[in-house]
Amino acid sequence: MNYRLPTDVSPTHYDLTLLTDLTLHKFRGTVEVALKVVTDTSKIVLNVAELHLSDASVTVAGEEEAFVPVSQAIDSIDQRATFVYPCTFTAGSSLKLFIAFEGKLNESLIGYYEGTWEDGGQKKFYTVTQFEPTAARRAFPCWDEPSCKATFEMSMVSASDTVNLFNTPHQSFEYLESSFKSPISGKTRPIRVYANPSSIHQAKYTLGVTAKVLPVYEQVFDIEYPLPKLDTLVIEDMDAYAMENWGLITGRASHYLLDPNASNIQQKQAIVNIQFHEVAHMWFGNITTMEWWTYLYLNEGFATLMGELIIPGSGYLSTICVRIFISSFPRGFPEWNLDAAFIALHINDAMLLDNKLSSHPVEVDCPDANKINQIFDALSYSKAASVLRMLANHVGVDAFLKGVSVYLKSNLYGNSVTHDLWKGIEEATGFDSSNFMDAYISKPGFPVIKVTESEGIIHIVQARFLQKGTIDDTNTIWNIPLNLLTVDSDGKSSINKVVLKERSSFYAVNTEQLFKLNAGTFGYYRVMYTPERFRRIAIEAAKANSVLNTGDRLGLVQDAFALAGAQLMSLSDALELLTIFKDVRDYYVWSSISTALSNLINIWWEHAEVIDLLNEFRRILFKPIVSEIGYTYSADEDPDTSLLRTCAVINASQAKDEEVVNELRQRFKQYQATRDNSLIPEELQGPIYTSAVEFGGEEEYLAIKRIVDDPKTPTEKLAAIGAMCSVADRQSITSTIHYMTTEARDQDVPHFVLELMKNPKIKREFVAHFKENYDVLYEKFKDGFSISGLVQVFLSPLSCCQYLTSS
Ligand SMILES: [Zn+2]
Structure with a gap:
């Protein structure tokens, strides 16, 4: 066929x-x-x-x-x-x-x-x-x-x-408007955001970031945005989060609206991430299109890397904006530490899928059009973006972007395949990226390097990393940029960009001093040291004036738990790392710690005695952070502190820390009594609503249900849905499931399911519900992107062999 x-x-x-x-x-x-x-x-x-x-x-x-x-x-x-x-x-x-x-x-x-x-x-x-x-x-x-x-x-x-919107200009409606001046032609074009009348005032931030990023892309790619306008239509009912229709982006309200009175960093970052990604698609996807879905990553990997990291994070926005005199936007978002955000989200997400024998290559054979939805996964987005980031780091970001511009210009309004990209990069840099990248793009999986040492020498061996432990995949040798960080006797650090091109190799290193591989965590691979060396590096990384940075610390946490999961490191060594890091205050390190502990809880959820111990450990780690930075957000505080506060309060309350839970419940009570919500910052709506319902009664449950029906912002709705799903008593559980199946919008059903599956009280029963109602759910979601996520969520708590037969 x-x-x-x-x-x-x-x-x-x-x-x-x-x-x-x-x-x-x-x-x-x-x-x-x-x-x-x-x-x-x-x-x-x-x-x-x-x-x-x-x-x-x-x-x-x-x-x-x-x-x-x-x-x-x-x-x-x-x-x-x-x-x-x-x-x-x-x-x-x-x-x-x-x-x-x-x-x-x-x-x-x-x-x-x-x-x-x-x-x-x-x-x-x-x-x-x-x-x-x-x-x-x-x-x-x-x-x-x-x-x-x-x-x-x-x-x-x-x-x-009615009002009609199309990719090129048409009638007007209720919208917010701005404009941008092309740095290439000097032409001015309108930029608009459309939303329904009751929420249009929450679209201002989206409008601002769209107007700011468009000229920057023009400048970086050296290709003018060719359409006479760029609109964004914000709607409630969507299967995907956003869609990059050329000249008319469509996106979900929950990802595009921001309460103008809130300074919610997390939501601002989410809007920048998604809109920068979608605007990048005006070039990657719309102007230059992949030849077939096999090369989907040329759209999605690039939009992810450009939109979520390089453009917002690396100072391009600031230098270029200054150059073209956009005075209202003096800086990019360097204070957001997007590099760490990228490692925390994308590298780990990609490896979680790529560590299975069933993984597929980034460039995936995709003959059957009916199965295309399945490749819109973490490999096409996050792995592709991660390996392209590794390449950009290796050749230098400026040179990489020059190559990308050459690639886009050679395939203007045409279709492209992988080879076209390597050609562009080679033309700009002289570097043979085709050979360097081949195994990362055309083979499934990724390597782990095992590092052993004797005096003055380290020995490095690569093998494919799998969830259940490594295999010697003799067919695949990856080119591994080792980024070997060493420190001289004066404490000065330097990075050697040597590439491991064989199965194994020896390198001369002063093993008396600190050394670390994959410095900054730019490489798409895991590193396995001896337990002693790992501890030494961790202790060094935890120091306030360490030569190791947030990316290094993050990489250590992620590697440790991945290796422990694969039984290549003891779990107690991985947990000990967290106590070594207890005084570290980088948000992204804590977000990775939070993910690692949640994963453990997800595995052990049926063993109350283990969960109690894990929760006690969570309280020991997170409660001191809450005590230190409190519950109050301020517009001029460091974004890392804001994000860390949210993360610490969520973890301490989930671990049932009495003092934190009481504080959160008290805040909800006061809101109920006075209707004054000033003690409920948007960032803490989730833990406050959840604590109110989890430890409250019918009154709190009904109050939360009213919020789901009439939320002030889409973010508040998601927080309230989470709370509705955290209920413990039978009657409320039934009521939530009934609400999900009869009243919730289709697009919100996956969110209900995800939240209900976090509730240990109903997990098992809900898996049975899923089995019984699978046909109905399948019929409803089969053609969209949600169905594969739903199956994964339902199967994730089945952690024992017995379920293979019983479920
Ligand atoms: Zn995309």
Whole structure:
């Protein structure tokens, strides 16, 4: 079976007319597609799904006669329509294909679908598209593959009191507007954010960051943003978090809105991360598109690396903004320590998937269009971004970006494959990145290096790291940039960028002094030292004036728990590291500690005596931080302190520290009594609402439920859902599950499930509920991105062999 469409004809332009009827929940339209005939054919095959088609006539350029098909077939599994005509269209000729179609607007969250919003207590409908990867065919018949690039003209017909938004300018509506001046052409273009009237005031931050980042990308890539405007539409009903439609980004309210009265760093970072990522896609994905889904990482890995790290974190924003005189934006976000954020989130996420025998290469063979959703995973996003970050560090970020610009310019408005990227980087740097990167891109998994030492010499051996311990994968040798940090007798440190290219090698190192591999944690691999050496490095890393940085400390925590999980290190050595780090105050180190301990709790959840001990350990670690930095946030404090406070309060309250729980409950009580919420900072809504419900009664539960129904911000809604799911008594558990299945929006169901599965009181029962209702859930979410996450969440607590048979 060939999963790709035949290439006998190729579309060059679409004229699309779409009529939307929000009252009857239907749409219909016509599409006229200009086609170039590549090889002689009498057949036209294109994608379509869940649409009713009529007509399908073809005219040949310069001729009058319209040909109607002698036969037509719809394949609903492969989502294709095949039309056979009574004549042969000859190579080189131009055709016009005309098709009329109609479809239903449903709530599937993919294709052309409808969502709801409230206006003065009245339920109203809106429609929106979600096309990636294979759902454009649900809105109109088309060649729905990444290499079938074509131009579009669109007419939208709808009721006079509605607003239509498209990739290029159209009517106006209620929105916030700014503009940006192109540093390349000097042209000024509008930037807008659309949201429903009740929340539009919360969209200001998104507008600001969009206006600021756009000219920076232009400058870095040296390619002008080509469209006349860039809009962002903020909506409630979406399966993905955001979608980078060219000129019209769509995104979920929970990821795009910010209460203008709150200084919530976490939400600001989330908005910058997602919007910088989506705007990066205007170049990576829209201007230059991967040839097929096999190269999805060329879109997602780059958007992640550029949007979440290099542009916001490395000073590019600041230097370039200063250069082009954006006076309102004097700095980037260097104080956010995005490098540590990247290590904490992406490297670990990627390795958690990549440490399994079932992992797949970043460049993944992906023949079947129906399975494409499955590769929108941590390997296409986080692993690709992590290995590209490793390359950027190795050749230098500036040189790397020059190479990226060369790559984009050589593939402008075209399609690209991996080789094109290496060519661009090699042209700019002279470095053979193709050879250096090959195993990271074309092979599954990643290495662990084992370091043993004798006086003055270290011996390093690489092997594939697996969740259950290493294997000697003789087929794969990775090029490992060792980034060997050494310290001389004066205490001065230096980094040797030597690359391990063989299975094993020896290096001369003064073993009397501190040394550390993978300095700064730029490499995509784990390091295993002897227990003595590991302890020595940890003690050095914990010192206030250490030559080791946050990235090093973070890497040590993540490596230790991964090695302990694989039984390559004792768990008590890993736990001892946390006591060595107890006075460290880097937020990202603590966020990794929090993740490591949560993972342990997730494994041991059925053994109360182990959980009690782990909670006691959590209290010993986190309570002193709460005592030290308190509960009050201030707009001018260091962002790391704000984030650390949130992390420490959450951990201390989850570990049931009496004093912390009482403080949080007291704050909720006061809010209930006075309606004054000044003691509930947005950052602590989660732990405050959860403590109120977990240790409270029906009154608190009902109060939280009211917040879920009418939240002030999307962030508050998520916090309240978490609290609703943390209930202990039977009646409330039933009530929460009932609410989830009957009243919650589809897009919120995965969040309910995730939170309910954290509740040890109902985990087991809920797994049974999942088994019983799997067909219903599958039907609802099968075409979107949520289903694989749901399966993972439900299976994660099944940690004993007995479940293999009983569950
Ligand atoms: Zn993306």
